[in-house]
Amino acid sequence: MAGWTRHKGRAVFLGLDNIDTDQLIPARFMSTPRAQGYGQFLLHDLRNDADGAPDPDFPLNRRPDASVLVSGRNFGTGSSREAAVYALVDAGFRAVIAPSFGDIFAANAVNNGLLPAQVTDEAQAELAATLGTGTADISLDLETRTVAVGNLTVAFDLDESWRTKLVNGWxxxxxxxxxxxxxxxxxxxxxxxxxxxxxxxxx
Amino acid sequence: MAAPRTMLDKLWDAHEILRREDGVSLLWVDRHLVHEGSHHAFAKIAARGLKVVRPDLTFAVVDHYAPTLDRTKIADPKIARMIGTLRDNAQAHRLRLFDLQDQDQGIVHVIGPEQGLTLPGLSINCGDSHTSTHGAFGALAFGIGATEVAHVLATQTVWQRKPRTMRITVNGTLGPGVTAKDIALNWIAALGTGGAQGHAVEYAGSAVRALSMEGRMTLCNLSIEGGARLGMIAPDETTFDYLKGRAFAPGKGWEKAVTAWSALVSDEGASFDREVVFNATEIAPTVTWGTSPEQALPVTAAIPDPARLDPEKAKAADAALEYMGLQPGRPLDGTPVDQVFIGSCTNGRIEDLRAAAAVLAGHRAKVPGLVSPGSAQVKAQAEQEGLDVVFKNAGLTWASSGCSMCVGMNGDQVAAGKRCASSTNRNFRGRQGPGARTHLMSPAMVAAAALTGTITDVRRFLGERAA
Known part of the structure; x- marks a missing residue:
């Protein structure tokens, strides 16, 4: 796993709380070998209708170039399935920014180089307001533990041991x-x- | 005199090999339980040319993909491959495998305790979030992801920062028809699914002490639904009575072990980062109405009106009601269901089947349903007691053991738009199948729903049945 300290990319806002691991990757896809890529399964049943046709209004469908997801509280609640993280990573995501995370999800994220950046409710609301339904350039810095969008810079919380691991790719x-x-x-x-x-x- | 310690302190200290400067501990793992879903982890160690370092402490079981209706042939090649991969890995690493035809097969969190693999004072890890179940015995047990599973396979250790402590005390006596499931749904509804994040929960109080081991397992099992990676209950005579004579429980060292286990209590005066107290007499049979376990209410309540909730919860409630196809303001009791499911690591044990059968005995269910015992041993015990006949006479399908319709991986699914009264642990969107609508409740409540074809307060039946 390659370490990283800074990331510049595009951020998208998904305004839902409690996005659980069954949403991040429905169980029926989990028998797939990792080599086939899990990105196609990310939020599959929220992004697509019952026949599998993509919902054009879903934030991730409108903005397939996003690499940073801003979301609601308790992101990744639910099961221990690391496949939820594989789906995000394989879809090109480097960070999720949310007011809180499921404990096991957050640990799994760090083990795969995905940053679970915990921000205050206020900071999340500011980021959400800035992003709206669009995307924006975003930069993340693991050294200063800050995220910047336009003129807005907010701090995030990250366990020091996790920061070290992400930076070194240990x-x-x-x-x-x-x-x-x-x-x-x-x-x-x-x-x-x-x-x-x-x-x-x-x- | 030494400072008073919590049960978590004692368990942690007993397993801590070292603590790094950054405060993260390297913990020894006494038992590592793996299942078909552990294939990513086996692939990771294979890629590095590593072997399982302690096969004597590693146990494998087929549960997540286990067929429950016909085990002679597995039609879906993906499912057959998942089970085949576990067999190959178990053989390659010389692991004890509880395979489909094994008389001791079952759901990992049911067979661990049943076999005496789960003991007080042990640290137990498994690549499954409901590993918190084993804390019911006074074990340090938590779910881990695939990278951590690979790490345990390779080193028999896990890195972990010690969680904060939280004590949930439930005082008083539960009313008739009220169970451990209701205690759990009740506290999760009160505190939220993130309510215990970052904490290890110790359950205490007279209502918890009065629970059987089955009830304690249900309670600890659901800790993760409130955000806690660990749930635990101090071992006592109930614990020791359950374990004595189990296949892997200590034999000649039993007395010494019990002496050691008896010390695994939080000391008088030990302080917790957080304390919450509930009154058992105020807990009613509880049912979820939404798509998160925190969206739960007493069965006597009305379906909430999002307009009357605080704005933070209103949006989620709106979306949940739409998905669930429910009208705000209508009573929960009387909501029609299409089918029922009894089983899972949460409520698939013998006591759960007895409670459901007591409600169903001599009656026909109005809707179809599946009953999947938590293990082959539970199944055999139930058949010895004639419970299978009760379920079959009621019109329900009596199946073999596995995770089954709780997670739908084996093909046991609820069809889109169908509503299921379920004794399981997650009412997430699509959990039981794409578009499935799940209402979580106790096994007795599921049985009541089967009888009437609607969500029903089981207490209505208790007068006329053996309660």
């Missing part, structure tokens, strides 16, 4: 393997002090 398995001795020691100690925690040794 992979956790590599990081963890530096601690392999501590892990082994911990496991050995646990097997001794809590033998009941190990199913095969407690028989």
């Amino acid at each position: 992979d956790d398995i590599d990081l963890t393997n530096r601690h392999v001795d501590e892990i082994s020691a911990f496991a050995a100690n646990r097997a001794k002090s809590e033998p009941w925690a190990f199913p095969l040794t407690s028989e």
Whole structure:
């Protein structure tokens, strides 16, 4: 995963709260291998009618070039399906800006280089007003934790460990393997002090 | 004297291998549960040439795509491939697999406890948000995404920042026909689906203590619908009684284990970041009317009028009512349903089937429905008790175990525009199938809806039935 510090792109506003992971990618698409690309599944049943024809008024259909999504509170609520993040990433998104996020979604986002930028309700409303039904140039800066659209600059919240990970594009398995001795020691100690925690040794 | 600690503190400390300067902990994982949906994670470790580092602590189960009606052949090649991929991965990494024909197969959050794989004091992860279920035993259990699943497969650890603590206390006694499901829908309606975001919820109070393990699992299961990645309940005699003699529960070390588990309570005077208190006597059978679990009301209430809600909620309510095809102001009770579903990791356990069967016994359902037990063991137990006959005589379909119509991945779906009274966990748009309309409620309430063909207050039937 490549790290990044700044992004310039186009932002679009999707004015819904509680966009859940079943909306981000309906379950029936999740047996698809990732190599086929998940972008086509993003918000599939909101963007398209029952026959699969695109709704021309849906913000993402009007603005297919967007790379930053501004949305309502509790974005990504629901299941742990990382496919919700794959759909956004494969559709070209680099960031979602919202007043709050589902906990598991946000962690999954960071693991795939997608920024979950948490802003205040006021800042979200200002961004939404600026964007309206159109798109606008937007720039994001992970160093200053700010997002700028035209003359409007707002700050976003981001866990420091997540910021570091996004900037460096770190992979956790590599990081963890530096601690392999501590892990082994911990496991050995646990097997001794809590033998009941190990199913095969407690028989 | 040491400062009083919460149950979360104790569980966290027991699993923390190290804490980085930025405050993120590396936690040891005692049990890792995988299912067909874990294919992305297996692909990730395969791409790096890695093996599952602790196959003895990793357990695989076919549930999300499990056929419930005919297991002899799987017509849909995509579903067959998903199950086949899990089999291949389980074999390649030498994992214990609970496969379709296994007498111990079932939904991952039902069979974990049933097998005694879930124990107090363990840390349990699974690539499924309802992993919070296992917290009912006093375990540190939370759902993770595919990248984290791959990480656990490769290292048997997970990086995690310690959540804030929240205690939900439910005092008093639940009324007849009111269940753990109603406690959960009630608090989620009060606090919102984001209400417990960033927190680990500990459930306490006399009403929680009085719950069976099945009820406690239902309550912890639904924590994620209120935004909490973790839900937990301190283990007690109810917990130990449930676990004793289970296949993977400790045998000769039992007494020592119980001693250790008994200490997993929040100390007197331990402080929580947030405390919320509910009165059990004020909780009624609760039903969702919208497309988010927070859009729930007592069955005695009217369908809300968006014009009377605060503007923040009005827009969502408007959209939800349109999707659900409901009229504001009409009573919820009496809303016609097309079908019912009883099952899922939320309410697919033996106690749930007993509660539904008690309402249905000797009667015909007015609408069709599917009953999918949470596990093959639950199914066998129900058949031993004759519950299957009650469901079949009522006209409902008695099926095999899997996630089934809760998520529709296996093809068990609600058709577009159809309304389903469902014992499941999510009423999201399209959750049970594109265009499906879902009303969440307890299994007994689902049974009442089946009897009348409408959303119905189950308490109406309790006088004449074994309550």
